[in-house]
Amino acid sequence: MQQADQPKNKDYPFLKGGGEMGELMRTTDWSVTALGTPDAWPQSLRTTLSIILNSKFPMFLWWGPELVCFYNDAYRPSLGQHGKHPSILGMPAHLAWPEIWNTIKPLINQVLAGGEATWSEDQLIPIYRNGKIEDVYWTFSYSPVADESGDTAGVFVTCTETTAKIVANKQLEETNRHLKVAREADRLIQKKLQENDNNLRLIILQAPVAIAIFRGPDYVVEIANARALELWGRRLPEVLNKPILQTMPELLDQGIKQLLDNVFNTGEVFSAKELPVQLFRNRKMTTAYIDFVYEPLYDAEGVINGIITIGTEVTTQVTTRKRIEESATEFQAINEELVAANEELAATNEELTETQWHLQQLVVEIEKSESRFRSLVQQAPVAICLLRGRELVFEAANDKMQFMLGKDASIIGKPFEEAVPELKGQSFFKLLDDVFTTGENYYGNETPAVINHKGQLINGYFNFIYQPIKNDDGITTAVMVVSIEVTEQVNARKKVEQAEEMLRFALEAANIGTWYINADTRELKTTPRLRELFGYDVDKEMTFDEAIGQVTEDFRDKILEQIDDAIFNGGNYDFTYTMRRFNDGQLIWLRSLGKLSRDHENEFTTFSGVVMDITEQKQDEQRKSDFIGMVSHELKTPLTSLTAIVQVLNMKLKNSEDSFIAGALDKANIQVKKMGTMINGFLNISRLESGKIHVAKEHFDIVQLLTEMMDEVKLTVSSHTISLAPYDHIEVYADRDKIGSVISNLLTNAVKYSPKGKYIEVQCVVIDNNVQVSVKDEGMGIKPQDINKLFDRYYRVETAHTRHISGFGIGLYLSSEIIHRHDGEIWVESESGKGSTFYFSLPL
Structure with missing residues (x-):
């Protein structure tokens, strides 16, 4: 396909983008193709090309009766170098893909004829690329593309080249095959080594001549057959694994050690014929004539580590011959005997020669076996x-x-x-x-x-x-x-044990007991310290049912629900409750914390944690709440009188021309209201913790309540703009006064903690059968480490910006308790320096 002299097609929106292929499509002279210029192309073709050009997945398109070729940048790498790219762009399919046309034509015809898509996985389809025909594997699908009349006008191809995966799988199969062969070879080698070792021993032990092996410079007897023991006049336990010269000291003065040393140090073979040797046999010294050979043995590195000796006693033959030589007169008489002896000697020598040859072959096998053994040991x-x-x-x-x-x-x-x-x-x-x-x-x-x-x-x-x-x-x-x-x-294990021991000491010092619960069986394991806290026998183990049975009824169902939730959902467990001690029935407050953990098989089967006695802490809190309640109650009466006096003064002096008096009374009225709100907050906390706070639910419009609270805040605030997003009336069933106090607290906090912000946005929406209220400010925001503690009692965020802002940390705590008593939720989303959004939701 030729490129146009000028970029004629750049103005068509459906050809925008697409990287290299988009540029090629825009600069191609389409007027010379069966499709004609792009302005005549149907909308279905335009839409399909726009999708292909802007997709990161490999895609191809054949269009029209001639099946003109289109493809995107993601498909481009599959064409390789020095191949079809970019020449096949705009080319009919049968010209672009001659090498695979017989393979793909039936698939294309299937799609064009019936409109059914095809699917092929890891299909081998060789193509011409990189200057040659290459085996290429594909996972691909052919799908019909309908034109404006609903007829199939093109074939849409999505594909992924899987050649690398197929090649890797084949290599893996070949590697596994080689590994299997290697393992079988190793098994056979081991078996052969064992057979060689056994054969060697059998050959030596059953040989008709004397054979022995000496190891090391001390010539320790490693093996000696029966003929050798007979020749030496020794039993096997007397010589085995002992230096030969130590067990046969009579050899020391006969030059035998020098012969052995020379073979061991030089590697030269020594052989002797009819060597006379003095041996201590049958409890006396005798002279024996021996034919023997000393040959060195080598290890895998070629270092001499032993000597093999092969010999036969020829004393009878030698003495016989000597008698013949000494007594010529007896020559004729013993001639026949001598001939027989010589024949026997020749036969014996022939047998010895043959045996020596076999043993030399055996030595070679021994050396090979030892070499293999040492190689295996080394590796x-x-x-x-x-x-x-x-x-x-x-x-x-x-x-x-x-x-x-x-x-x-x-x-x-x-x-x-x-x-x-x-x-x-x-x-x-x-x-x-x-x-x-x-x-x-x-x-x-x-x-x-x-x-x-x-x-x-x-x-x-x-x-x-x-x-x-x-x-x-x-x-x-x-x-x-x-x-x-x-x-x-x-x-590492000792460090862990030391850390566990230190943890145990720390837990005991902190008056903390630990427990473990099997997540499947509910079997309970406790430490003696925990059993002591529970008033249980410290020497006996406590069951799960016994422990739960001592929890007071008002907390029993809740603690079981918390434990089940932690085990089944994998969350953390933190619960405060009361129970009766086993031994004296005393009511105590406990806080228990736990977590589900994995066992050695990486399964979540152990639920473990600690328990602390917080009775004294709870008593201190109760005394504090009683004191706050008493003080707040006592302050209520003078504050009521003060409020009345300020109101009367306002009435009497409302027409006063003294501007200072009017301003001072307004400020006094605001401060009295703040003081009243604060005292009411302390009283509500006291009532809440003593269980005396009452939630009086009624039906009311929460949108109207929001409007009233906003108007009330606006009376005392002129620095901020407070807006409520429009919403229809929403009726809820709740305590109107207490929900109003929550809204008022969130609005006043938004004002206090956004001194530089000017806008406060309030929204009220219905989400999943719950009404959700949000108050968004442009304030200083909250750091992530403070968010989880924000609704705790008396908690205040301490920063340079908040140090001069009044408050005791009770507003959000009280708001949280009120919302939770309505079965609702309260939370905050915030980013330090960018403001905060507080939410609460109530069920409808």
Whole structure:
């Protein structure tokens, strides 16, 4: 589609906006298309294009018989680079989408024919973009667009490309498949390792020649078969897990240690034929002739850590041959015997050679198994080490174990006591020895230890397992240690325990009891301090029904309602009530606060809180109310007389020419009224708290009452304009005088606390079967931290602006109590520095 030389279409309102695509539509020469110029386009097309251009969701439109293409900026990224954009704008659909026309044409025809919308989710529809055909997945819908005659004139497309999601899901499936294969391979490897270890032991134990494995520079016997024990003249318990030169001291002076040291230090294989060795066998020293080989064993890092010896005794053959050599005269007599012996020797040597080859293969398998085992230990996510023999020599220790102990790889080959001397005097050496001796596991949980970390002794806590490693005879040959440091967790728990202990002391010092209620079963748990407050046996647990039974009847239903509301709705619980103590029946006042909390499974099942004895506080408040009531009552009589005197003076001096007298009497009259209002407020509080205030309900027009109260305030206020939004008459059933006092209080407060504001707006509306009255001012406003306390008794907002404003903090408290006794609500909306709006509502 060619662009017009001039932006001809910018004046059409339906083409305004739309970003890049809006600009392209405005500058396109539509006269060369089947649609013609935009001024001829039907209103249905214009409306649809306006919606598409201004939408942030990907949208496309095919219009008219040729299905001319339109799309918005949100659809633009799906076309990629070096593809269809912007050439397909205004192009017929079959030319714009040739690669997928066979796929989308039936869907378009379905919409055009029947007017039914289509829906496709995660549909693979390859398109040409970014210079090539790409596999693209879409979730899309084709919907009909009707023209002015009601016929379907176009197809409206909403779509989302879901290629990234599909690709991610496929990658996830492939990853899971690989993970499953890896886990199965790991299982098979572990099984094979175990089979290799078992096969190795069986081969060694069942071999027809003497075989033994020595570990470490002390040449500790790790395994020895029956032929080796027979050759040495020893039993297995005498040599297993012990240095060979310690159990066979007769070898020390025969150069055997030098041979072993040379193999261990250089890695050179040593073999000997008919080597004479003095052995202590059958309780006497005998000379044995032995054919044997010493070969080094390596760990995963290529370090020699042991020696395998394979040998066979040839004493009989040697002595036989020597006799032949020493007695030529007997040669013929024993020739046949010698030939037989030589044949036997050859057969034995052939068998030995074959056995040595098999054992060399076995050594390779052993080294591979050990390498795999050490690799697994090294990569383990916890600290692991293997302590071999009675001396508990470090045979292996992964990096995490070395770091935990504050050591390096130099501990390998050292006994535990030598490698970790700082643990002497602690319990670990004895525990390891006990595990080695008894063959039973030991589990340590949060065990304290002092370790040397980077040259500094530090305290820590550890969870660990000492696992004995046993041979086929059930004898312990090593101990595996698996450990994890839990110092941070233990310290954190101790801090929590310390905080809980401090909280417990604080609660006891503050004479506060605590309680816990199961939200499902209503099972009650209390502290001894609470049971003491209730006069209950401190050594026995109190039930929920027992506790509720002591609440006085006037509060019992309310407290149950409050508890149920907090549990089911998840709110905070704060309730003040009276109850009779269990032991003496004394009436006490209590305040209980609680909250629903989550358990370890993140479920709201525990309702807990505290309870305080506020009897003394309530008694003080009652004495204060009695005093205020008495003083207010006593002030009422002289104030009445003063009011009469001022009124008489006004009558006598109303024609006085002295302007000061007239002004002074007006001010005196205003102050007398203020004093009367204040005294009435104190009297009403006293009556309210003593239960003597009476609500005398009647039917009256609240709009008329608002007008009267406003007129009364206007008599004494000339600094503000007070307006009432027009509304029809609204009849309510309430105490007219007391509702009037609420309105008067809100109006006078609006005047007092908006010295710089000039307008006070009053509204009265009906909302949801309630009448709602609001008084809005342009005053100093209220800070958020003061709003929740605003309706408390004697509470006043203390700021630099309010310090010089008279008042005792009783007006809003009294207004709140009056409204609540009418089953209504009272609240405030305010922003500091921008004024306040006070509301109250009454049921109709």
